[in-house]
Each structure stands twice: as structure tokens, then as C-alpha cells.
Amino acid sequence: MVSHWLNFRFALGFLVATLAYPTSASEMQRCAMDDTGKELCLSAPAQRVITLSPGATELMFAAGAGDRVMAVVNYSDYPPAALELPLIGSHTRVDMEALMALGPDLVVTWVTGNPPAQVELLDELGVPTFAIEPRTFAGVSSVIERLATLAGTEREGFAEAERFRIGIASLTERYVSVEPIPIFYQVWEKPLMTVNNEHLIGKVLQLCGGVNVFGDMQRLIPRISAEVVLQADPDAILTGSVDGVSDDQLDEWKKYAGLTAVEKNNLLFVPASPISRPTPRLLDAIQTVCEKLENARERL
Amino acid sequence: MTRALLSLGLLALASVALALALGSVTVSPADLWQVIQGEGSTLHRTLLLDLRLPRTLAAFGTGGLLAVAGALMQVLLRNPLADPYVLGLSGGAAVGALLAMLMGMGTLIISGSAFAGAMLATVLVFGLAHGTGSWTPSRLLLTGVVVAAGWGAVITLMLAITPSYKLPGMLYWLMGDVSYARSPWPAVVVLAVAVVLIMPLARNLNVLARGPMQAAALGVSVRPLEWTIYVLASLLTATAVTTAGSIGFVGLIVPHMLRLILGNDQRIILPASALAGGTLLVLADTLARTMIAPEQLPVGVITALLGVPTFLYLLHRSR
Numbered sequence: 001m002v003s004h005w006l007n008f009r010f011a012l013g014f015l016v017a018t019l020a021y022p023t024s025a026s027e028m029q030r031c032a033m034d035d036t037g038k039e040l041c042l043s044a045p046a047q048r049v050i051t052l053s054p055g056a057t058e059l060m061f062a063a064g065a066g067d068r069v070m071a072v073v074n075y076s077d078y079p080p081a082a083l084e085l086p087l088i089g090s091h092t093r094v095d096m097e098a099l100m101a102l103g104p105d106l107v108v109t110w111v112t113g114n115p116p117a118q119v120e121l122l123d124e125l126g127v128p129t130f131a132i133e134p135r136t137f138a139g140v141s142s143v144i145e146r147l148a149t150l151a152g153t154e155r156e157g158f159a160e161a162e163r164f165r166i167g168i169a170s171l172t173e174r175y176v177s178v179e180p181i182p183i184f185y186q187v188w189e190k191p192l193m194t195v196n197n198e199h200l201i202g203k204v205l206q207l208c209g210g211v212n213v214f215g216d217m218q219r220l221i222p223r224i225s226a227e228v229v230l231q232a233d234p235d236a237i238l239t240g241s242v243d244g245v246s247d248d249q250l251d252e253w254k255k256y257a258g259l260t261a262v263e264k265n266n267l268l269f270v271p272a273s274p275i276s277r278p279t280p281r282l283l284d285a286i287q288t289v290c291e292k293l294e295n296a297r298e299r300l
Numbered sequence: 301m302t303r304a305l306l307s308l309g310l311l312a313l314a315s316v317a318l319a320l321a322l323g324s325v326t327v328s329p330a331d332l333w334q335v336i337q338g339e340g341s342t343l344h345r346t347l348l349l350d351l352r353l354p355r356t357l358a359a360f361g362t363g364g365l366l367a368v369a370g371a372l373m374q375v376l377l378r379n380p381l382a383d384p385y386v387l388g389l390s391g392g393a394a395v396g397a398l399l400a401m402l403m404g405m406g407t408l409i410i411s412g413s414a415f416a417g418a419m420l421a422t423v424l425v426f427g428l429a430h431g432t433g434s435w436t437p438s439r440l441l442l443t444g445v446v447v448a449a450g451w452g453a454v455i456t457l458m459l460a461i462t463p464s465y466k467l468p469g470m471l472y473w474l475m476g477d478v479s480y481a482r483s484p485w486p487a488v489v490v491l492a493v494a495v496v497l498i499m500p501l502a503r504n505l506n507v508l509a510r511g512p513m514q515a516a517a518l519g520v521s522v523r524p525l526e527w528t529i530y531v532l533a534s535l536l537t538a539t540a541v542t543t544a545g546s547i548g549f550v551g552l553i554v555p556h557m558l559r560l561i562l563g564n565d566q567r568i569i570l571p572a573s574a575l576a577g578g579t580l581l582v583l584a585d586t587l588a589r590t591m592i593a594p595e596q597l598p599v600g601v602i603t604a605l606l607g608v609p610t611f612l613y614l615l616h617r618s619r
Contacts, residue, residue, distance in 0.1 A: 074595075088594045092468040093479065095594035100346050101325040112465045115472070117407045117480040125350055193464065221464055 032146035034131045035111050035139070042128060045152025046106035050099055053091050053110035056132060057082050058279040059140075060108065063147040064156025070102050078273065078281070094118050100125065106150060108132060134278035135200060137168045144280070160280060167283040171207060175290050178209035181297055184234040184261070185212060189249050191223050200278055205238075208290035230256060236296040237261045240272030244288065266296045304562055308575040312360070315579045319356040319586040320348060324593035358543055359478045359585040359599070360578035361487025363550050365540035367577025368494060370551030371558075371569055372533040375509050376526055377437045383552035384537040387444025390546040391451025392421025393538065397545070398458045398470050407482055411542050418538035421447065426530070437526070475598040476547030478585045487543045494536055495574050501525070502567040509564065549603045550577050553611050560614040580607065 031041040049068045051057040057076040060069050066081060074090040076082045088102070089095040091113045099107070104127060109119050111133035122129050130150065134140045141161035148157020185201060187193040195201045197215035205212050213232040214222060229237075237259075241247050250267040253259060261267060270292060275285035321332060327344055334340035335348045369384035377386070384390070396417020400410040429443040459470060472480070481487075504525055507515045512522045540547070554577045555569060562568050584602035591597060 086594075089596055092472065093596040095324050095589070095596055096351050096479075097323045097325045097347055097589075098594045100351065101343060103343065115469055115480060117482060120407060120482075125346060188464075219463065223460075 030149055032149045035133050036131045040128055040130050042150055046150050048104045049106045050104040051108045052114050055277040056108040062160050062280050063144045064153035065151035068151050140278050141165045164280045171286050175208050180209050180211045182213050182234045183210040183236045184229055186239040193221055193223050201275055204286050204289055208293045210293055233260050235260050236266035236268055238268045240275055241269045244269050244271035264299045268292045308572055312575045312579045315582040316356055319582050320352050322586050322590050354484045355478055356582055357484035357488055358481035359581045361484055361491050362540045362544045363581025364491045364574040364578035365536045366551035367554035367573035369533040369536040371555035371573045372529050375505050376529045377441050387425050388448030388451050389418050389421045389537050390541055391448045393418035393541040395451055395454050397473055401470055415538050415542045422534040473545040476545040476600045477598050478544045481544050486539055490539045495571055498570055505566040547600050549607055553607045557611055557614055560618050
């Protein structure tokens with residue numbers, strides 16, 4: 001019933017639009033809801049896009065609209081083509097003049113990462129903004145589709161979103177019956193920080209059969225003491241590093257020879273950038289984490 | 301002496317002109333002139349009228365407010381180390397602002413909360429210093445410094461329990477940053493009104509600076525005057541902090557610099573502080589947003605980098 005009504009309304013709207021604008025195809029509005037629940041409608045596909053987070057840059061490329069991105073913020077290092085793009089400051093401090101001078105028709109912002117005052121200023125200046133911050137696997141594919149809709153690159157974007165969805169589904173299926181292994185994911189060394197199960201990293205760990213010993217904590221990124229880690233005595237300790245190369249971040253734990261993770265040589269490193277960004281590269285991150293945990297299980 | 305004020309005024313105008321002319325995007329003088337005449341391209345109008353002008357005015361207002369508040373505090377406490385924040389006002393404002401940020405409030409509520417925090421700090425120090433009846437500037441100073449330490453502890457606590465993604469915004473607020481200023485008008489209007497209101501009091505302030513006994517002997521009602529200064533300085537500082545966070549240094553150094561050049565006559569020092577403080581912050585902010593553009597520096601860094609050598613030079617020369 002509802003869908004009939006929607007169809008009817010759509011048909012009526014289309015009819016009106018066709019009557020009003022004989023060349024309607026290119027003038028139809030492209031609308032999408034951002035991650036704060038605000039709807040953005042563009043009258044034409046976005047051609048001049050500026051991304052205010054490294055993740056947003058990556059997602060624009062994933063949506064098949066990489067060639068529309070005119071400028072990015074610091075640390076936009078993936079895909080390699082993003083490194084060639086001009087910078088307009090950092091995500092916490094945007095050079096508003098440089099941004100306005102580029103005359104963007106879409107600025108992709110970061111819900112919790114950009115200063116609210118600067119985003120409000122963009123709104124006041126009439127620059128279309130679209131705030132994103134996927135917190136789930138489904139959120140990643142959906143945001144790719146929404147960005148593709150705004151950029152008019154639906155074909156590439158929806159295909160990529162589908163590839164991600166299928167990838168997640170097949171990885172989930174593959175690792176659904178592995179033996180659970182208690183783990184601790186170290187986000188930062190000093191102060192000691194981890195993630196809970198709501199965090200996207202936490203979801204990656206769960207998919208691979210990792211049981212996050214701090215998964216039930218209230219905060220998304222809790223600060224904890226070394227004592228509770230010793231008490232929980234996880235079978236493996238993971239952290240992110242540049243390209244997943246071992247460095248000194250986990251050396252502190254080696255002092256505690258009684259820790260299972262130390263004893264069994266299960267201090268593990270995974271590439272930091274794919275696991276920390278809500279982008280299709282999460283598939284690679286999941287693959288790596290799952291393999292590392294497989295090996296860790298064998299060493300127990 | 302009016303010549304000194306006139307040249308400071310010209311300097312202020314020059315700094316504002318410079319701030320409008322410079323930015324990470326180059327706008328030629330010809331384009332600048334077109335915009336001033338109400339023409340020019342949309343982009344140039346946006347850059348100058350929507351971005352540079354409000355920011356420059358906010359910087360000028362904030363700098364002027366802090367310098368005047370600093371000059372007042374130094375007279376009130378008869379202590380050369382006094383600055384607008386010495387009595388814990390910025391601490392109260394910071395706690396207010398950070399609390400609002402922690403709760404995820406919008407920019408307007410953050411400003412309001414900062415102002416409320418500043419006022420709370422003022423009333424708290426007033427009440428505590430006033431408590432038992434006997435009242436001296438040193439008692440006010442001690443109370444203020446201790447309360448400021450208390451605010452500092454609360455700020456540290458809040459930073460420690462804040463989710464990490466909110467930390468950059470909070471740290472930038474604590475460092476002071478004109479780029480987050482929304483509207484320049486409160487700062488500019490309060491500064492103008494304050495300077496007009498304060499001029500009739502300047503003569504009495506000169507007497508007070510020599511000590512309360514002498515002031516009383518010369519017929520100045522010391523206590524009401526002191527409280528007026530305290531309330532006024534607090535209002536000025538609260539407005540400044542609400543506009544651009546707690547920018548340090550300007551309130552301490554600018555009045556001293558001016559005393560080294562112009563002598564200690566409050567009738568000159570107060571309006572001169574308004575002009576020189578504004579000029580310093582406008583210049584510092586212009587550098588902050590252009591020096592390593594597109595990266596943007598916090599303005600407090602530049603104020604100190606500009607101010608420290610200038611002050612040391614003046615101090616050296618005055619011996």
C-alpha cells in the first residue's frame with residue numbers, strides 16, 4: 001500500500017517535473033541523507049568535491065568519483081592518486097580561504113572530526129556539505145552508494161558497494177565457526193587505549209573470532225590501566241602499525257613473561273591505516289587480522 | 301600624547317588593511333578596491349567580506365579587550381604580573397566551554413557556557429575574597445590564584461575523561477584560536493563601549509596606582525572604584541574568551557610595552573591598550589593563517605613569538 005502510494009507520488013512528481021522542465025533528465029535532483037540525518041539535494045552531479053578527512057577521500061575514490069576530488073586534507077594517502085591532490089589544511093583546522101577559492105559544489109565533512117564552527121560557516125556561506133562517519137560494515141557500503149548518488153557515478157559506486165557487501169558476507173561465512181580467542185587490541189600505548197565492540201575495529205575482531213576482552217566497556221575508545229590487561233590475560237595482543245611492520249609499541253608487555261600473549265609469542269601487528277578507516281580496504285584489514293588470529297590460535 | 305594615540309590608531313588601521321589584503325589566496329589590490337566599492341567577483345567578496353573581515357574584527361576586538369583588561373588588573377592588584385586570567389576567569393570559562401563540548405553542544409551553547417563559566421569564576425572569587433569583610437588586593441590575588449589552580453585541575457580531569465576525537469577541538473580552544481570565532485560584534489562593541497565608559501575613571505585610576513592610602517587621602521572612594529574595575533575587567537575578559545578561547549600573553553605584555561613607551565598615565569594607557577592589543581592580535585592572526593598555509597597555526601604561538609622580542613627590546617632600551 002505504502003509502496004503504491006510512493007510509486008504514485010513518484011510518478012506524479014516525475015510528471016510534474018517533466019511538464020515543468022522539458023529537459024528534465026539532467027535537472028532532476030540527486031538527494032542523499034548524510035550520517036547526521038540531514039538530507040542534501042544537488043541539482044546536478046557534484047563536479048568539484050573537497051574532502052575533509054582521509055577516510056572521505058578514500059570513499060570518494062571508492063564511489064568512482066575520485067576524479068571529482070579537487071583538494072583534500074592532511075594524511076589523505078590512499079589511493080596513491082590522492083597524494084597528488086592539493087592540500088587545504090588538516091581535518092581539525094581547515095584553510096577556509098583556500099577551500100572557498102576552489103569553488104567546491106560539495107564538501108564531504110567528518111561528523112566528529114571537523115571543527116563544528118568551520119562546518120557551520122560552510123553552511124552559512126551556502127556551500128553544500130555532506131557529513132559522513134560510517135560506524136558499521138553496512139554503513140560503509142551505504143555511504144559509498146550515497147556519495148556515488150551525489151556525484152552521479154552510481155554505476156561504479158553501487159558496484160563497489162556491492163563488492164564490499166559480498167566481501168564482508170563471504171569473510172563472515174568463512175570465519176563464523178572458528179574457535180573464539182580472547183584478545184586485546186591496543187589503540188594507543190601511552191595512555192593505554194583500546195576499543196569496545198561497537199567500534200568498527202571491534203567489529204573486525206569479532207568477525208575473525210576474536211573475543212575483545214574489553215568489548216563490553218561503555219565507551220567507544222576506553223582508556224584503561226595495564227593492570228586490567230594483566231588481569232584479563234588475553235591470548236593475543238594486537239595493535240596497528242605502519243604497513244603492519246613490527247615496532248616497539250608492544251615492547252612494554254614483554255616485561256610480563258607470565259602473560260599468555262607474551263609467552264605464546266602472540267604480540268601481533270596489523271597495518272594501521274586499513275583497519276582504522278571505514279573504507280573498502282577494511283576487507284584487506286579483516287583478511288590480515290583473521291590470518292594473524294589463525295596463526296595465534298595455532299601457537300596456543 | 302594625543303599624537304601617540306593617533307599613530308597607534310593609524311597602525312591599527314594599517315594592520316587591518318594588511319589582514320584584509322593577505323591570505324592563503326592572493327587578492328590583488330585592484331580586486332580589493334573593487335570589493336571595497338561594492339563590486340568584484342563573488343569569490344573575492346566571500347573571501348574578504350565573509351572570511352577575512354569578520355575574523356580580523358574578531359581578532360582586533362579580542363586583542364583590545366584582553367589588553368585593556370590586563371591594564372585594569374595591573375592597576376587593581378598593583379602587581380606587574382597580573383593579567384586578565386590571573387584570577388581564574390579563563391579557567392572558569394574553559395570549564396564552561398569544555399563541558400559544553402563534552403556534551404556535544406553547538407557553537408552557540410559553547411560560547412554561552414564559556415561566558416557563564418567566566419561569570420561564575422568572577423562571582424566565586426568576589427565572594428571568597430569578600431567573605432570575612434576585610435579585603436585587600438593581595439587577598440583578592442591569592443584567592444584568585446588558588447581558584448585558578450582549582451579550575452586547572454577540573455580542566456585536566458575533563459581532558460583525561462574526554463573521548464579522544466573531541467580532544468583537538470578542546471586543546472585548540474584552550475590555546476585560543478580566532479578561526480573559531482563566529483561573530484566579531486560582541487568583542488568589538490564591548491571594547492568600544494568599555495573604552496568610552498572607562499575614560500572618566502582614568503584620572504582616579506592614576507591616583508589608585510600610587511596606593512589606596514594616597515588615593516583615599518585625595519578623595520577617591522577606593523573600595524567602589526576597585527570593585528568597578530574588577531567587574532569591568534571581568535566582563536571584558538569574559539567577552540574576549542568567549543570570542544576566541546583563552547589567548548594568552550596579550551593581556552600581560554601589551555600594557556607593559558605601552559608603559560615603557562608612553563609612561564604610566566591611564567588616560568593614555570587604556571585607549572592605547574585597546575588599539576595596540578587589537579593591532580598585535582590582528583598581525584599575529586594574519587601570520588598564523590598565512591605563514592605555512594594551507595596549514596593554520598594557533599594565534600597564541602605567534603602573539604608570543606612577536607611579542608617576546610619586542611618587549612625584551614623595549615625593556616633593554618628603557619634602562
